[in-house]
Amino acid sequence: MFRRWGFDLIACFGSALRAIGLVTLSLLLTLTAANAERRVALVLGNSQYQHAPALTNPVRDAQAVADRLEKLDFEVVSGFDLTKLQTQTTIAQFAKQVRGADIALFFYAGHGLQVSGSNYLLPVDAALEDETSLDFEAVPVEFVLRQMSRETSIRLIFLDACRDNPLAEVLAKAAGVKGARSGLAEIPIENGGAGTLVAFSTSPNQVAYDGSSEHSPFTSALLAHIGASNVSITDAMNMVTAGVFKATAGKQRPWINVSLTSEVVLHRVDLNAPLIVGEATAAQQAEDGSDGRNATANSSGDNEAQLALNVLRQKIPKLASDDPIFFDRPVDFGDPKIDGKSIAELITGKPLFTPVEGLDKSVWQGKHCNGCHEWNEVRLCEQAKNFAANDISVLRLQHPLGTRFKVALAKWAQGGCK
Structure with missing residues (x-):
């Protein structure tokens, strides 16, 4: 109907x-x-x-x-x-x-x-x-x-x-x-x-x-x-x-x-916020012989949180080369779709994935990245600094050029966006 x-x-x-x-x-x-x-x-x-x-x-x-x-x-x-x-x-x-x-x-x-x-x-x-x-x-x-x-x-x-x-x-x-x-x-x-x-x-x-x-x-x-x-x-x-x-x-x-005169986000997640451990059940506490509030338990929780972060970081893809990243020099990303191209070249090219989840291909496919995102070296450096400051943020959303491109941006920022 x-x-x-x-x-x-x-x-x-x-x-x-x-x-x-x-x-x-x-x-x-x-x-x-x-x-x-x-x-x-x-x-x-x-x-x-x-x-x-x-x-x-x-x-x-x-x-x-x-x-x-x-x-x-x-x-x-x-x-x-x-x-x-x-x-x-x-x-x-x-x-x-x-x-x-x-x-x-x-x-x-x-x-x-x-x-x-x-x-x-x-x-x-x-x-x-x-x-x-x-x-x-x-x-x-x-x-x-x-x-x-x-x-x-x-x-x-x-x-x-x-x-x-x-x-x-x-x-x-x-x-x-x-x-x-x-x-x-x-x-x-x-x-x-x-x-x-x-x-x-x-x-x-x-x-x-x-x-x-x-x-x-x-x-x-x-x-x-x-x-x-x-x-x-x-x-x-x-x-x-x-x-x-x-x-x-x-x-x-x-x-x-x-x-709307300001950005409205109904579910804001602070990716830089510390991870917190869920409360242990009473059965777990009894098995440990602890009420979960002593220093040992706190220390254990901190270790588990750090371990979880490390596990998540293992999911970040590696670049094929450890060489420094420069804006206008070819990069060995480890992804054949973008390997051998520079950041400068890629941002004037076409996206590999939709820039907005669910967007019909007819809307984005064949368009140029810099036209959609107003990318330039300065704006891209600011984005790259965020990836460098919080490494797991590269996993948060699909990028039009793929996750390895974000990994390269983070490394570029760490080198001073040269």
């Missing part, structure tokens, strides 16, 4: 430790209490409509998004298959809770429509039988946005609303309401809307798919990328767009309107 708009190696810390029989390590991911962001989300999903055919995925979509947001430290106010009264009550609870939040987020999956450019969400008891129906049965999107804009710094809106909406046709024909149509209209970000991202599951006035799998194409892609480690929300939505476009064979392209 169509759905209206609406829209490598951090994990190996745990697996490396399991492989050598150690306790699980984790990155120090959370901020101190004094600096922690306050995040509040409203998640609504409607499937079981009383006056229209039921939708397959919206409630499942909303429940999965709510679960994901809770793991990203959001206070989640949620509701599924709600009537108009229940929807208003839930929004009222959200309005009280969201005031003063650093990040306010709204996700909706279900039927939606527009009338003369204004967008409405439809509770499960909406019938839309006459011209008064919108006032008494539907929920204006603008009403929700207004509630999440009070004393909040950042607002993120995700709308996955069904386009093949029979209720819109009822309203347009039986009630004679001009301009009533399935789907949602573009939501412009007016002056003063800085700090806002609005994401629709498809472009305005285009068809979106409900999907035949567990989730809609848009929600599936959103779940795959929202909260990815050290990925900004704008980059994540680029990946979502690419994922939906690919999953629907180019028939659906999410539409995003962004006015």
Whole structure:
């Protein structure tokens, strides 16, 4: 069924430790209490409509998004298959809770429509039988946005609303309401809307798919990328767009309107933070004859953490040569795809891998690296210094020229970026 708009190696810390029989390590991911962001989300999903055919995925979509947001430290106010009264009550609870939040987020999956450019969400008891129906049965999107804009710094809106909406046709024909149509209209970000991202599951006035799998194409892609480690929300939505476009064979392209004045990262990982050892179980402590708090245990934990780091470092690929790296001289990387080329030559060439995870080949393949990344010797040296300062960071994300290129950059920086 169509759905209206609406829209490598951090994990190996745990697996490396399991492989050598150690306790699980984790990155120090959370901020101190004094600096922690306050995040509040409203998640609504409607499937079981009383006056229209039921939708397959919206409630499942909303429940999965709510679960994901809770793991990203959001206070989640949620509701599924709600009537108009229940929807208003839930929004009222959200309005009280969201005031003063650093990040306010709204996700909706279900039927939606527009009338003369204004967008409405439809509770499960909406019938839309006459011209008064919108006032008494539907929920204006603008009403929700207004509630999440009070004393909040950042607002993120995700709308996955069904386009093949029979209720819109009822309203347009039986009630004679001009301009009533399935789907949602573009939501412009007016002056003063800085700090806002609005994401629709498809472009305005285009068809979106409900999907035949567990989730809609848009929600599936959103779940795959929202909260990815050290990925900004704008980059994540680029990946979502690419994922939906690919999953629907180019028939659906999410539409995003962004006015963010700062980078928003929902899952920030400090790669320079110390690794910490997971707490030993009571059984392990009894077996060791220790309560886990003495100096010996602490020393053992430190040794295990260092060992885990060493195991991870062993995964960093080696260059084929120990010779110094120079910007404009050929490098023996140990990768036949780039061997014998200099850094200067490679950054004016073409990428071997996608610069953004999930991006369709038609978007990046054949393009030139320096055109996409604005690479030059100075900018590249700054990036290389980060790799040199934190060697395991070369494993974090796939590079358009491969991991060995990042290893070479780190060595280049260690030699003074000559």
